[in-house]
Amino acid sequence: MTDITQDIWPSDQVVRLVEAMIFSASAPVSAKAILSLLENQDLVPDGVEDLDTCLRAVFDALQTRYAGRGVLPSEVAGGWQFRTAPDLAPLLTKVLPRPRRLARAAMETLAIIAYHQPCTRAEIEDIRGVSLGQNVLDTLIEESLIAPRGRKEVPGRPVLWGTTADFLRHFGLKGLGDLPRREELMTELPEALPRTEEAQAETADLLASEAQAGEEDA
Amino acid sequence: MTDITQDIWPSDQVVRLVEAMIFSASAPVSAKAILSLLENQDLVPDGVEDLDTCLRAVFDALQTRYAGRGVLPSEVAGGWQFRTAPDLAPLLTKVLPRPRRLARAAMETLAIIAYHQPCTRAEIEDIRGVSLGQNVLDTLIEESLIAPRGRKEVPGRPVLWGTTADFLRHFGLKGLGDLPRREELMTELPEALPRTEEAQAETADLLASEAQAGEEDA
């Protein structure tokens, strides 16, 4: 099996084996684990330097095979995992337990931790301009989305928070590098999370008239 | 979706949905559960009487899709489940050696044989102060830790037991001389122990003979 040449890589057997390996696990399987399996089975072509490209080809082959299917291979948290196709979620959630949605406060707090990690509760509150209910952090901790990352060496030694591997898995991110860059977030005025267009428009109208009123007052 | 006619059943969407459902379920999915999902989604063709045949067709379609792949839909107790292809399972199976420990009686017997070899069953019983179940010696023999070393020339000619080369290998010993000598162990006996005259005398005897043996070795 060692004489597989680059042009017919990956062989059907390689794709099947990797498919079986990822499929059988419930957590993402690391590239390292896949590579070590292939090497143990003597399935990696001789003289290959660029193992990443090799693996990429396997992953591409898998993706091609599963195009349009009910389950799809996806890259998350430094590994590969099969996941159900997103379009089936509304049908599947009828039969699978669906966890509650994260509230806006929790979502914003999570975003702040993701971009400012490691950071303290006070820093999060400072950015949001509002104090943080304990249940917000509790929810994020319970969902294993954040974890303590030591303490800040300032008076009171507050806990520093950071995101976890589960955070990456939950949002289907390969790594923190998959998050949009800070500049990208500022390309245009983002819309507030759960507020509808309609509500926003109303608020704008009201505020405009209020502003006038305010100026008149002044 | 209700106008699916029998001849094009199952639709691609039905197969995808069932595929995703089996994949994401935490236990084998029963035919009943699949049927109820499809009915809730109005995916079962109208006027179908024979639901079993309907489901069979879905399962067949799924099996066709996965023919020759790394994972296969399979029927197990209680329903359907994805399983690793039988030819790949051995490659992916990790064998975890979980060595057993010897039962206390067996370990004590082995220790006595190690220090008193060659010795008879009666001698072992005398030292342990309790009679020896036959299975204890049997266990040690099966594991090739002890072997007969002739017979003692007393009435009844009982078998003499001694340790084997496997014994040394198991314990990582170069030779029996690597074992701590008896007098080295004896010094660790707690002083407060209520020892009788006899026991003391015996110990003295043992030590004397050990000392002699040591001198002979030298």
Add this chain to the structure above:
Amino acid sequence: MAPDGAIAAEPPSGSAPGEGELFTAPVLHLDGFEGPLDLLLELARAQKVDLARISILDLVTQYLAVVESARRVRLELAADWLVMAAWLAWLKSRLLLPSEDGPDEEAADAAELLQERLEELARMSAAAAWLSARDQLGRDVFARGEAETLVEIDRSGLALDVPQLMRAWMAVIRRTARKRIYRPRVIRFWTVQDALVRLRRLLGSTPPGWSSLDSYLPEALPETDVTDRARAGRAAMAGTLIAGLELAKSGMLELKQDEAFGKIFLRPQEEMEMTAEAGEME
């Protein structure tokens, strides 16, 4: 504008009210905002321009107006809303009325700081929106529900180590050392009782004619510590002889010895055999 000046800023999850409702609603839903900064950001969004080019003065004015209208309907405002209002009022006055020494640097710095904070909040809000829009595991996508355990447990090996062996040995020694009390060594000889039982049993299957007394000795003597085999052997012989004499006395067998110290032979009593045979024939 409604006569009472009430406005309704909807909480995030609330449904948009109709026009009429809007103007009659007596309650100001300021708690729909996540704090004063959140409201400021919302006001900035209403300006529909780049945050970097937003007018801080307009923003301040609008915020103060909202807070003022809230107070007009006697809505209880949390302290941080009022603190922010006080600070913004100060900022507004400094921005509107620059000191004679030229532009008010303190106010400019404060405005810039506020701008930066708003921008950061906007970025984080965008990041939260970006995250929310992703397919989330357990909500939009699902992983394999039950991992296949491809693990085999090999229980064939033995876990042995020398410390274990030592502990076992010490345990034995401790136990027996504690238990051992002096008693004379009991030597289990082959007793006359043992020999009687054995002889009686063997006589039934003994072929007619003389056989050596030796052959009635036990093959395996009771377990014993006696190493003097000769002594145990003699004791067994004596026991068997006495048992033989006992049985001869009761007429069950005959004994003979051809010479002094010679071999001793025995045979079952013929009469008994005949009786036995007769019994069988009947």
